[in-house]
Amino acid sequence: MNFPLDLWDISLWIAVTAIILLVTSELLAPYSEYLGDFVIDKTRMRLAALLLGAAFMVTVLIRVVMPP
Amino acid sequence: MTSNASSDKTKKKTNNEKSQQATIKILMETAENLQKENEILKRKTLKSQRTPSGKIGFVLLTIGALTLIGSVVSSNTVLAFIGLGLTFWGALFLFSRPIKFVRGTLLDSTAVSSYTTIDRMVEDLNYKGKPIYIAPYPREAYLPEYMKGLKEMIVFIPAEDITTMPTMEEMAKKQFLLKNPKGICITPPGYGLTNLFEKELRTKFTQMNLERLCSSLPNIIVKNLELAKELEINQENDLINLKIVDSAYKDLYSTEKGFKSIHSIGCPLTSAIACALAITTAKLVTIAKDAASPDLKTIEVWYQTLEA
Numbered sequence: 001m002n003f004p005l006d007l008w009d010i011s012l013w014i015a016v017t018a019i020i021l022l023v024t025s026e027l028l029a030p031y032s033e034y035l036g037d038f039v040i041d042k043t044r045m046r047l048a049a050l051l052l053g054a055a056f057m058v059t060v061l062i063r064v065v066m067p068p
Numbered sequence: 069m070t071s072n073a074s075s076d077k078t079k080k081k082t083n084n085e086k087s088q089q090a091t092i093k094i095l096m097e098t099a100e101n102l103q104k105e106n107e108i109l110k111r112k113t114l115k116s117q118r119t120p121s122g123k124i125g126f127v128l129l130t131i132g133a134l135t136l137i138g139s140v141v142s143s144n145t146v147l148a149f150i151g152l153g154l155t156f157w158g159a160l161f162l163f164s165r166p167i168k169f170v171r172g173t174l175l176d177s178t179a180v181s182s183y184t185t186i187d188r189m190v191e192d193l194n195y196k197g198k199p200i201y202i203a204p205y206p207r208e209a210y211l212p213e214y215m216k217g218l219k220e221m222i223v224f225i226p227a228e229d230i231t232t233m234p235t236m237e238e239m240a241k242k243q244f245l246l247k248n249p250k251g252i253c254i255t256p257p258g259y260g261l262t263n264l265f266e267k268e269l270r271t272k273f274t275q276m277n278l279e280r281l282c283s284s285l286p287n288i289i290v291k292n293l294e295l296a297k298e299l300e301i302n303q304e305n306d307l308i309n310l311k312i313v314d315s316a317y318k319d320l321y322s323t324e325k326g327f328k329s330i331h332s333i334g335c336p337l338t339s340a341i342a343c344a345l346a347i348t349t350a351k352l353v354t355i356a357k358d359a360a361s362p363d364l365k366t367i368e369v370w371y372q373t374l375e376a
Contacts, residue, residue, distance in 0.1 A: 004145045005152075013152060021160075044164040 011059035021049035102181040129158030176319045186329040197226030199332050201353040203346040206274045217242040226251040258340030273347040281348045308371040318364040338369045
């Protein structure tokens, strides 16, 4: 009963997700009509993307300080 | 004979006064009723148009958490990735759910009652003058208690086109009906928006000049508040030209609604800009002319500044 992902897997996942989020928040039109009934706050999405980017940097630092 | 004539005159005068009072009472009641209707409509629209992003967020979060637990039990890497992804997107949808966002259609439906009321008042009182935006005193300026009314932004709708301005004493009394010169004083429909612009700009309009206002307002309206797709303000002597593309309030200009006051007072957005211009220039501002394209996509307004 162990968590199947190691730090490197999570780091990779975080990096990919951060890129997707950043691109989405940039491309998202300011008018919600393009998204139909689905409304999302662009600035908060970008904030989440930046936080994920920072989290990725932290995982890289951990890898540097404590190599496997 | 002369005493009969004078008594007739006084009777007529009292009758006139009574009818005027009755009209004002009716107008006040109509305004109150319309406001109540407006509140009910607001609640109904909000109820029927709730954003579904919250529900999606909860569903994703639950499925993601279950998948993560499944991945731990079965030690499956693929399941763990799926679980992480679902949990993350679920949390993101809940986090980025815009609680304060409302549909654009709600904006003009809430403004409709105000314009109907203004139209009714002006028509009933048979006022033909052009509304004039009068800049208030700066909030930080010291004024004696009885003059505090001067710190509020007002629009003066005169009974006749060519008229003198009301005196400071009259404006300070915060009266609705003014007798000399004849007219009414109302709060501009865009006054609330003007305060919002100041908040977004993090400065006061009194501390800005016209050039800075013309360059910074489009940014706030288009990018921050998203009230229009494009906005341009150009200054030509005492005329200021405003061009708005795809305004959030464009439907108020439709001929179906047929508001007369919208062309003299302006929609909430153009009214807010008129307030900002009046405060910045410390001059009187009127809407000289306005034009809307047939599809209402482009709205042009010409403001005129007048010396107080």
